[in-house]
Amino acid sequence: IMVEPNGLGVLCLSKYCHSSSSSSSSEHDKKIFSKLKRNFSRDYPKKNAEIISGQYGTNVLLIGAALMLAIANHGPTVKEEHLLSFVTCLIIIQLFWMLWYNLVRHRRKDARTERDVHATTCWIRVGGLTLLALLSLIMDAFRIGYYVGFHSCVSAMLGVYPVIHATHTVAQVHFVWFHIKDVIKSFETFERFGVIHAVFTNLLLWCNGVMSEAEHFLNNHIRRLSALGYANLTIVNEEPECNCTISTCSMFSSSLYYLYPFNIEYHIFVSAILFIMWKNIGRTIELSPKRKRAATKTQGLTLGPILGLLALASTIGILVVYITQVEESVQMRQSAISMFYIYGIVILVFMCVGGAVGLAIYRADYSPLDTTKNPSRQLDTKLLFGSSVGSWLMSWCSVVAVLGADSGLPYRWTSFIYSLLTVLEKYTQNLFIIESLYRQQVDAKRDNPELLPAPEIFSLTSSLAPPYTGIINQAYDTPDQACFAVENEQVESGQVYKCPIKPSEGSLPGTNKVARPLNIKRQVLKNISIFLLMCNICLWILPAFGCRPQYDNGLEEEMFGFSIWTAVLNFAIPLNLFYRMHSVFSLFDVFCQV
């Protein structure tokens, strides 16, 4: 029997193995073996490696989901500590992988790593992430405090988990800061498993956070209903059975629920940016000339921020009033809900108008879209679209409930209008954000005043302003105009043609006047994006901190029944929260780019 020296076991058919007498046959065998060996040790094809690691990650998440479903049933055998042990194992594996990755990178410090400049396009993403991570760390501290208070009667896992989770948070933020833009080119298959493991570990942590929060909210809701004399549902007791040994236990447990939303957003965002890193593995980045981004000018930025701040102030007012009033009598409750819907209608109308104006500006100012490959932007688009689904489903359910119900609740028709506007607002906002993200290249080109914006504008100004004719004729002669026209057609056909960017030929005094109408458009777009950004923050704050009239208004619950409607909300509200936070980041990108 032949044993291959370097450990790759190869099956050996007996009839071949015995024929070692004939040297040519033995050589033949050796060659076959060496060929087989080469084939097996060769890098796995990229597509397969993606599928194999993607399937691994999905299954990890599904095991977690199965455990969560078992816990949701409050059965006697599967408890929270089982889920936490599973999650802790996953976290520890991820920690080891990140350590290994850092060591490998450190050892090969001299070898240059390719980096994808588009991954996490704006500093705010990484900055925002760090802020969210800090709040997560505070949450871990509170959890440890809570465990110390109740350590005599709760599982030790509740103490171990926050410690591990805090370590994980610190290590992961470090990883994101220094390595998220790396394009991995060595050990591809192994790295792919490592990155996808990290993606799905974070997704599982997100699911876990969402479930805990939903359960807490549901218990609060049932408690409120019983206080008003409505409900006949039993609350599952979450409290441990012993007394707290330290004085700040109740502070810990109540503060936890204000920190949950940040922890949830943190995990989903890390997961999204790690996914981009996974998509980048083995990719060849095109060496495009570094486009210098135009300095983000803040001149003319007045109406957007002012309206946004107004919205923010009123949101905080509404939140406080709503939360205090909804626990009072039935009448107070109804007026609080009406107030919420009216406020929502006003803000959504403004947002729709903003989005529509932005789109109209784009239509008036035609330019081809940038279709170069950019996994980060593709993911942004898909996430915006996908996370809208939750909110849309909720809105259409409300519409069906209003049309089908025959109750005389005072906020019936305001709720109807609010739901339709929610659908419309997401529709226009998605279109606006996606078109903005895909237009960037041309806008950047237009910042150079010597690359003149569009022939039409020229012929117009040239007839009015004789002093510039010389320059303008020169502009007509440059190949860029022809190139621009070619680009129009090429983009339609899915191919990309890169116009050569001319080196700056010195500033042309007086061209400001030509660039003026574009600047006004850009200013309007900047105002719109900052206004939409702040409105999205408002609409994130409200549900994140407990203002969820979908639970309280009773319309949908009557139509769909408690269990179906709760299931819809448990699916839709986390998606909607993610949508809002994601739009904030995307709109900041838009703000930087227009």
Next chain:
Amino acid sequence: IMVEPNGLGVLCLSKYCHSSSSSSSSEHDKKIFSKLKRNFSRDYPKKNAEIISGQYGTNVLLIGAALMLAIANHGPTVKEEHLLSFVTCLIIIQLFWMLWYNLVRHRRKDARTERDVHATTCWIRVGGLTLLALLSLIMDAFRIGYYVGFHSCVSAMLGVYPVIHATHTVAQVHFVWFHIKDVIKSFETFERFGVIHAVFTNLLLWCNGVMSEAEHFLNNHIRRLSALGYANLTIVNEEPECNCTISTCSMFSSSLYYLYPFNIEYHIFVSAILFIMWKNIGRTIELSPKRKRAATKTQGLTLGPILGLLALASTIGILVVYITQVEESVQMRQSAISMFYIYGIVILVFMCVGGAVGLAIYRADYSPLDTTKNPSRQLDTKLLFGSSVGSWLMSWCSVVAVLGADSGLPYRWTSFIYSLLTVLEKYTQNLFIIESLYRQQVDAKRDNPELLPAPEIFSLTSSLAPPYTGIINQAYDTPDQACFAVENEQVESGQVYKCPIKPSEGSLPGTNKVARPLNIKRQVLKNISIFLLMCNICLWILPAFGCRPQYDNGLEEEMFGFSIWTAVLNFAIPLNLFYRMHSVFSLFDVFCQV
């Protein structure tokens, strides 16, 4: 006030409109207007048109979903006829659109339409679709018969709907036969709405079918449980309140549920292939040389079909025994469930081995993957992956249930092994199908014997077989070998390099010997794909016709509770059915291509 002659209304600011005295200013205005007009009438950018129509379709589906949720609650106001009216409206819109499309195509018969040869790659898809459509038509006939029997006490909508649905089925099959490969290049934005409307109408019909079937199955299940003395759940009465006026009513209503699975598959498949048509709108198809597919040889095709037929026969036996026994006593029920799991384990082990052997052959026979753009193949991949999720979730839930439960049911550990094998089988099968679909180009090349398979084989055979040396040296000199090496690297870097395919230089007698080992591999692959295909049919038949031990075994219901587990099954079983049917079609593609 200026009125544009060709109907495009343009807003006119009053201060400009009155200044008709100054001719230069008026010219200026005209130019601005004409520019604006041009910009607005220009084709909408492709990315935006996709998003805008995708969002429209999603919302249509969600409205339907909201109605279905309301019906699922059996409330007093929203009834099935409301949903049917909504669906009928959608169907009528689609019918008008298809009519319009046919008329436009007919009028421009002389203009050649580009066609995507990859859309619905195999004739079996369209053939299978037609068969499913025929069974759907029979179902519509039964529905009409049912309505005639009960017309005095049911809504007229129950009679109108099947008529419209039958018309829709006929028109849609006609559309698929003649137009599904069209690449639409005119009226793009309008067509995009039409196609996406058709996609989501079919998806909604799929959802509706799934819901009806799930409800029917659940009612049966509850009835069975009550018969065994377990249940305290109430059945919602579905029967109309009057007597049937014709004799065959009960035949109609019981046959309906055997036809449901076909109707469900029909709609999801139409939806998937229309989606490919939508993706193709405005695309520029690369003019690749028409590859002649190697005639599907059936020689050496013995073991696969024999094992497959064995599996099919035993499946039908199991189905009959299971359905009859599960309604009997508790003991009979338990033995039926045990029998199912043992049968499942045997078949899944064979399938895993088949998939693994196929993958091992691919590893031993390295070739680069084909990375040209092909929406049909991309969708196949995503659907395989996405629809596996349902089954995986179900399996992991079973694993958790077995590990967490302390019941002494006899089939506890067989169910555990069955679940793990289900996960593993989908894992390997997905990898096998996806790799097969992505390897096609190279396999086609190898069918030309003069394009010699790989340098290693050459050097090997050339040393053994002097008569061929001349030919082989010639082969070494051709640019194809170098091209082959280049291709390896290019594919890894995500780019595609097309090797020129040499015209056939006449057959070379004796090269059969060289091609021999490949032919054995191909025969093995063909056997594997036909065996997996038949096994997938088996695993489709069982749940489609009522053999669903996940409902009957009691393990998971104990762990997760009735409502959570039913929700999981209602989500997972339709996805799993779709997965099986989709793999059948994909494996047939694989069979044609290897």
